[in-house]
Amino acid sequence: MGIKSFQGKRAAPEKPQHVPMLVKDYMSTNLVTFMEHENIMDVAEKLIANKISGGCVVDENHKLIGLISEGDCMKQISDSRYYNMPMDDATVKKRMTCNVETIDGNMNIMDAAKLFIEKRFRRFPIVEYGKLVGQLSQSDVLRAASRLKANDWHP
Known part of the structure; x- marks a missing residue:
């Protein structure tokens, strides 16, 4: 007669389910946006007040028409000071x-991370x-990555 185990039958280890981590689950939706007629100095003040480095430029129908950044504002300010030009007509436009590159909300967040590195x-x-x-x-990508398990990159 052989030795019997009292542990019972062992269940197969559960495989972690791969849940896709999508851009739309981590993107910001409450955005500070700008219009093309806004003055660069007003944009700079909004960037500072909201602690952001740039934002999307939209039309009255919320269609994306461009991006404006701190660097764009600094370039305008620098040029105006250097050439002694007034800032009154310095607009976002x-x-x-x-030529703004966009991504799809259904893209995997790690694919988006790769794009950030490449671009x-x-x-x-x-x-x-x-x-x-x-x-x-x-x-946003770093926030998503912090939720991943380091060993298998699955949530």
């Missing part, structure tokens, strides 16, 4: 980046049906 961008707008719905920043 004259300094914003117009060296600080933010990616997310557009649905032509309208701005959110923005993903590098800190």
